[in-house]
Amino acid sequence: MTSSASLDLKLYGVLIAVAVLVPLFAPNYIQTVAVMWLMILMAMTWDITGGQMGYNSLGNVVFFGIGMYASAIVQISQFSDVADYTASFGAIVVDFTPGQYFTGLGLGLAAGGIAAAIFALLIGPAMLGLRGPYFAIGTLGLAIAVAELVSGWEYVGGGGGISMPVYPGPPAAGPFTFYILLGLLTLAAHLFVRWLYSTQFGLAINAIRDDEDKAEAMGIHTNRYKTIAWAVAAFFMGVGGAIFGNMSGFIEPLEVAFPTTTFGIFMVAMALLGGKGTLWGPVLGAVLFHIVKQVTWTYLLGWQWVALGAIIIINIVYFQQGILGWAQDKWPEAFGLTVDRGGAARPAAGEAAE
Amino acid sequence: MTGETANVIEVRGVSKSYGGVQANTDISIDVPDGMITGLIGPNGSGKTTLFNSIVGYHPIDSGSIRFQGKEISKLRVPDIARLGMLRTFQQTRIYSKMNCMDNMQISVSHRDTSPFAIFALRDRGEIVEEAERLLEFVGLYEKRFLISGDLSFGQQKLLEFAMALMNRPKVLLLDEPTAGINPTLINGLIDRLKRANEELGVTLFVIEHNMRVIMNLAGKISCLAHGELLATGTPDELQNDPRVVDAYLGAH
Known part of the structure; x- marks a missing residue:
């Protein structure tokens, strides 16, 4: 496994290099690369249940929105009653000292992750009893239902939304801070997920994906694993939502917090494109998807949805296993899937003929 | 008797x-x-x-x-x-997208219910040795890194048997x-x-x-x-x- 570890190290190096070079040489792209970090995070955490565990959620965006709203409530309640603040429609504006702002932000991010994870732990046992398409439709319904509930909740401003606290400091500093935060969160999430897949936990959720009834028959605590896996995804989505809410400056339920038809679907499409159930597939898928999305938005305006739809169709019809899955089928030896005839791993002559 | x-x-x-x-x-x-x-x-x-x-x-x-x-x-x-008490299935059931070693390693007993047991690293020495020994026992040692779904039906049955033994x-x-x-x-x-x-x-x-x-x-x-x-x-x-x-x- 040392070769895959050194490959991982190189890929982390590439990502960190991109993260450092963009602000230095292409500062105009900070916002869009920040969104790319978020999309990597979404694809990767979706893949914990979707790819590795076989539970294709269409509603993971619900955790994103819950995290966003939890952070908003925590940050605003630092200086004002939340109901008064939302009722005043922006009349209450507070100038923060950096100390106050960052304390609130830190608490808000933690609250976002924790609230989303708790929500997953509470609703997981019921939702994860659904299998296959029923789980997909159930989670989609969950995300839409929560969005509607938040839209009608006057305490958080209902459909009118909330203005987030204003970033203290020069205008360019805010985007840069959120760029760094999203990058660090995505890196931390990837390292965590990589560790998680190296434990018995990773094998257990793979076993649930391949044959859940068999896993039960072997005594695996399937419900426990499923709920924890979803809660891990929820935690990172919640923190991501909290950061994105602050980055946007203004949040409202349908377009920003619970965008089921954009981010909610993108995260699935990206993981499928790169190769679901692999460590780096969702990352690759998210980067490619985001590049195509940005390029078509810029140069093919009006056709951007057609282009994204075409990618999804080609992906589903011609290579369902995604780019990395396809590569693994084509070059199995490169992924360690070989007949071991001796002790040392040597390429067998018969393999190439196959 | x-x-x-x-x-x-x-x-x-x-x-x-x-x-x-x-x-x-x-x-x-x-x-x-x-x-x-x-x-x-x-x-x-x-x-x-x-x-x-x-x-x-x-x-x-x-x-x-x-x-x-x-x-x-x-x-x-x-x-x-x-x-x-475990059973094997008439229509053999294994984890078909995982390789044989992973199939074996997840088949260890789940009687240890401590919350941290689920986060133990998978490639622990004693588990790997036991998995290799049992795969050798059923004659699948050389195929241990192959995806189990690609094995022949008979080999899958042997793997399922070895997985059951792994559970002790x-x-x-x-x-x-x-x-x-x-x-x-x-x-x-x-x-x-x-x-x-x-x-x-x-x-x-x-x-x-x-x-x-x-x-x-x-x-x-x-x-x-x-x-x-x-x-x-x-x-x-x-x-x-x-x-x-x-x-x-x-x-x-």
């Missing part, structure tokens, strides 16, 4: 129906500790239904099932598995272990089943259609027909029991 051995499984008066079909009627069977017990009968006689009842796959209509003296007929599948069960219920296996490999499989029983101390309860296999393997055999227990006895007794010959073995 001795007749004095404690029974690890005691089935008493178990009935189970699916809609209008009475799959099991008032069946009572003992599985003695440390032995190999066989279960035979024509297709549709209720053998697999009885297995499913024992491992908790579905609730029974009436009767009692005890495992090591403990009533288990109300427990669910994973709970029973964690007590140390007290009792293993095998549903037609030799079905679909190349006849020349069957002798090797019989030998491995016997060794698992003798060396690892696993009590076996085996459904089998291959008479040569079951007569060779089991110390005690029960025969079902039409969902009812027809007879129980040693292989010799059953072979000479006119009811069994009539219902199943066929007159030669």
Whole structure:
């Protein structure tokens, strides 16, 4: 496994290099690369249940929105009653000292992750009893239902939304801070997920994906694993939502917090494109998807949805296993899937003929 | 055999129906500790239904099932598995997208319920050694890094058997272990089943259609027909029991 570890190290190096070079040489792209970090995070955490565990959620965006709203409530309640603040429609504006702002932000991010994870732990046992398409439709319904509930909740401003606290400091500093935060969160999430897949936990959720009834028959605590896996995804989505809410400056339920038809679907499409159930597939898928999305938005305006739809169709019809899955089928030896005839791993002559 | 051995499984008066079909009627069977017990009968006689009842796959209509003296007929599948009673499936079930080593490593016993056990690293030395030893035991060592779904059907059956042993069960219920296996490999499989029983101390309860296999393997055999227990006895007794010959073995 040392070769895959050194490959991982190189890929982390590439990502960190991109993260450092963009602000230095292409500062105009900070916002869009920040969104790319978020999309990597979404694809990767979706893949914990979707790819590795076989539970294709269409509603993971619900955790994103819950995290966003939890952070908003925590940050605003630092200086004002939340109901008064939302009722005043922006009349209450507070100038923060950096100390106050960052304390609130830190608490808000933690609250976002924790609230989303708790929500997953509470609703997981019921939702994860659904299998296959029923789980997909159930989670989609969950995300839409929560969005509607938040839209009608006057305490958080209902459909009118909330203005987030204003970033203290020069205008360019805010985007840069959120760029760094999203990058660090995505890196931390990837390292965590990589560790998680190296434990018995990773094998257990793979076993649930391949044959859940068999896993039960072997005594695996399937419900426990499923709920924890979803809660891990929820935690990172919640923190991501909290950061994105602050980055946007203004949040409202349908377009920003619970965008089921954009981010909610993108995260699935990206993981499928790169190769679901692999460590780096969702990352690759998210980067490619985001590049195509940005390029078509810029140069093919009006056709951007057609282009994204075409990618999804080609992906589903011609290579369902995604780019990395396809590569693994084509070059199995490169992924360690070989007949071991001796002790040392040597390429067998018969393999190439196959 | 001795007749004095404690029974690890005691089935008493178990009935189970699916809609209008009475799959099991008032069946009572003992599985003695440390032995190999066989279960035979024509297709549709209720053998697999009885297995499913024992491992908790579905609730029974009436009767009692005890495992090591403990009533288990109300427990669910994973709970029973964690007590140390596992089954293999007639249609072999493995984790088909994982390689053989991963299949083995996730099949360790899940009796340790401490919250941190689930985050133990997977490639721990003792687990890897045990997995390799058991794959060697069933003759799949060289294929251990292949995706298990790519193995032949017979190899998948062997893998499923090795996975069950990895769990160190007290009792293993095998549903037609030799079905679909190349006849020349069957002798090797019989030998491995016997060794698992003798060396690892696993009590076996085996459904089998291959008479040569079951007569060779089991110390005690029960025969079902039409969902009812027809007879129980040693292989010799059953072979000479006119009811069994009539219902199943066929007159030669």
